Amino acid sequence: MQARPTRAMAGSRFAYVKNFELADPLLPSTFFVVRIDGKGFHGFSKLHNFDKPSDVRALALMNDAAKRVVGGRELNGECVVAFGESDEYSFVFKRTCKLHGRRASKIVTLVVSVFTAAYMALWPQFFPNSPLSLEHLPVFDGRVVQYTSELEIQDYLRWRQVDTHINNMYNTVFWALVLQGKRTEQEAEQELSGTISSQKQEILFSQFGINYNNLDPMFRKGSIVIWEEEPLAVSQDSAPSSTSEPPAPSPESADSPAPLVKMRQRKKPPKPKRRLVVVHEDLIADAWWTEGRGKALLDG
């Protein structure tokens, strides 16, 4: 954390060990996703009495931590969209992203670290009466996955939203059976075994008077963190999120590392101001990608 003498990393007969650090660049010009996942969140959620089947505060906390990641200077504004459900979040980068020379471990650890730190920092806002303990910290692991085309990355996000739907449907009925229907967890599991989606909706409606489609869209569709152009002459106060977020850096101003690949045709128009919003929209249908917020999202 101090200015280091430049020969510091060399400087000794032991420096040969540095040669064991192998490069791990992502392939140039792939799209890629960093997906993080809560580690042992089953126990963590019990410890802090998360509501079942879903806890609004816990999900809002995940969303705000994700906004901090996407909007933070560490990522240089290069993450274009993120998708979250339960205790996982996926951060999507375009094929032109040159962050940290596209070194895989650098990028994935950075995302995990910023997310973890933000989750810790934001915790008291969402769970003021349930302080964290050193023994039971919220911990996330991460991985990076590369894709070669827009369709694949769209399908990646569709895959996660279908997963959200399947999990939420199951958990909603499961906990209705247990909490309102007085089944044991084993009984509920057996009762749901082999049922399809329409049968689960029927159980919800006939036994508990719940219309699945009226549930909070955050539960049913997950959360999308995405950039939105700011209307001119409108103050940032109108941002839809209550959490203050860091100003979005424009990629031009940042000091990016030396590009690994010089791609052809590269002329960026000046970017308008933008801010992050969290929405709960259907991104499975094509409309979101052709006319909605996903339009032109992955271009360039």
Add this chain to the structure above:
Amino acid sequence: MQARPTRAMAGSRFAYVKNFELADPLLPSTFFVVRIDGKGFHGFSKLHNFDKPSDVRALALMNDAAKRVVGGRELNGECVVAFGESDEYSFVFKRTCKLHGRRASKIVTLVVSVFTAAYMALWPQFFPNSPLSLEHLPVFDGRVVQYTSELEIQDYLRWRQVDTHINNMYNTVFWALVLQGKRTEQEAEQELSGTISSQKQEILFSQFGINYNNLDPMFRKGSIVIWEEEPLAVSQDSAPSSTSEPPAPSPESADSPAPLVKMRQRKKPPKPKRRLVVVHEDLIADAWWTEGRGKALLDG
């Protein structure tokens, strides 16, 4: 964070995207190090007025966070020693480690996440009057490096300790010149340019009356987090660190993942109770490895 229906990850025509997740196992039976590094800590340390050249509180915080990593259930007791200096820490694992099927990104992100969370959680104990802000979080990146022999891993740790020494010597003289000697930073840099170790020691002594060898060994040698067998019938209260630490899990009791490799000859004797200590010892000389705490450290 809820019980998930088992077909959740499949379940749709989009599930093909999961095949893009490539395996990244470490080679079986290598020793390996996870090294984490503060990201942008130059600015972070200025923001919180870290003492120069070294801040005792900041280093002690790093050490306690490292103890939380090494001793925490997440690593299953498999990290055998860690070494820290400045805003970096190295965590060493033996060749028999089978944590998480030796998946590289899983292990490196886990270490980074636990360290970040612990650093956040411990911060108020060390900097009670300098609260963290969401905009300027302590963030760490990480990498994993594999080695093939005990000598190499010993030399890795020697390399970091030599680096500690070189950096600390430089920074000590540099800040003495600036803070006490009233040079500008540029003048100090010029004055030190090309000097060797003995010349720096001479400047320190003749101009500032500082005997380098009397400085805090934590500054000069860095910090070693290492397991120590607990004497029988002694309570844990006698632990040398003021920070409470989680009980060290013994590798036997933990539910480890299915082993990737079945090595020959594997019979572990029952482990005695052990606790973590932080020491500042010379590990460059062979003595530490043949008679000191490093003895038999990497065996098995």
Add this chain to the structure above:
Amino acid sequence: MQARPTRAMAGSRFAYVKNFELADPLLPSTFFVVRIDGKGFHGFSKLHNFDKPSDVRALALMNDAAKRVVGGRELNGECVVAFGESDEYSFVFKRTCKLHGRRASKIVTLVVSVFTAAYMALWPQFFPNSPLSLEHLPVFDGRVVQYTSELEIQDYLRWRQVDTHINNMYNTVFWALVLQGKRTEQEAEQELSGTISSQKQEILFSQFGINYNNLDPMFRKGSIVIWEEEPLAVSQDSAPSSTSEPPAPSPESADSPAPLVKMRQRKKPPKPKRRLVVVHEDLIADAWWTEGRGKALLDG
């Protein structure tokens, strides 16, 4: 090479060493190129008195070996085009290729081995009076490179053709200066140092009466091995190459390995009969890709 008992690879307490074989799959759905390169061909070409600057026989031999690779059953008809110049050849595969589970080392070694064997087998046809010796064998190394889009793979081939042009231009003038102009090799090198293309053409024309554009297109543009649909009711005897080539397997009939990835939309129309041809066309301009042989080459 015999029927092996199924437990053969296990069967002993030493079988743990098999776990050190790490998977090396290519990313699903990338295009990829296997490029092979002659090893020590400078000496090899001297030994067998190759003509300078280019040897028609040596290039035709390379082309026939490449046809054997592309058309052979080993590649299952999955290589769609190959490009050769001097002692190197590039073999291009589409993103849908599932050959050998897309294992990188399997594919690259297979291509190198088939090419080497074919080169050896065809040698006597092209150099009947210059037999090969065991000490000086024609040897090739290889690498595999992945691309994410059609444009990139087109640009890859353009890159090789530009390279062909630059090398051939240089070598043509260089050897004209040496062989006809009686310069030493050092003098020729100096004379060409810093010259641009038009100056080299001028030297060729004014000093040696050679119009560069009239040179054999195989020298100037390299060689393209590509599939051509066979006109119906025409016997295979009309194939433009004098070398007999193996029948092209259609991907449907071959027993391909279990697919690593199940992609969406997969309905293959029945393929017409096809044969391999060697052409020397300009693939740098877009026309080759939009109207010429490159049209739809990389689709699907």
Add this chain to the structure above:
Amino acid sequence: MQARPTRAMAGSRFAYVKNFELADPLLPSTFFVVRIDGKGFHGFSKLHNFDKPSDVRALALMNDAAKRVVGGRELNGECVVAFGESDEYSFVFKRTCKLHGRRASKIVTLVVSVFTAAYMALWPQFFPNSPLSLEHLPVFDGRVVQYTSELEIQDYLRWRQVDTHINNMYNTVFWALVLQGKRTEQEAEQELSGTISSQKQEILFSQFGINYNNLDPMFRKGSIVIWEEEPLAVSQDSAPSSTSEPPAPSPESADSPAPLVKMRQRKKPPKPKRRLVVVHEDLIADAWWTEGRGKALLDG
């Protein structure tokens, strides 16, 4: 194959595609094995009427091709031992090997190419009446596997020799039952199903009068290609192999690539002259490694 102008590989706006070539170095200081395997040799051996269960000529050809690989200038004398059985061969390199910057694909393709070329070149010596055809070439794939210790690499070779034994035992009885015992292949397979080694030996002896232990040790133990120091003042004519072999280059004289890693303590004593021999010895027992040819084989 000509002198190339130095800017040849750059030189155009398409050169960005070169950045897609990712490095693939082996870890510094691992031992490694390149294992090659005949591709489709079941059919190839039928085509050329290889003797069953083992063909002396085919194995001797494999051995001579392996000697050409180990002794050839391409490997710079850095392969210390090779082991062959059936249509596979394993080439072992020490941890200090710096061949081609330890680039994995470079090394594995080189070994495969030299082996293939040598097999082709030597074929007529062993099968003078069964010429090769372009359609059915002998083809080999290859892989590279890294190990971290001498024990592991010893166990690798033990694993292959155990495999040789198991396969040879099975094939010997199987073909005795079929060729002499007039069973169909299915009957033979059934008869052997579930038998252990001693039962197979009993069948061999009681039904066919064959004492397994008297079979050619090349069949039972495979073939070891290894360097042997030449006695002083003895001509090379006394080499035990009938095949002329290329002079063994000493590592010192060769122009090796820039070392990736500078290891500590590196002082090589001058090497005595050496030649390659093919032996069929037991390397499973420790004796071969402590007192036999394997002694000190992997040192340094």
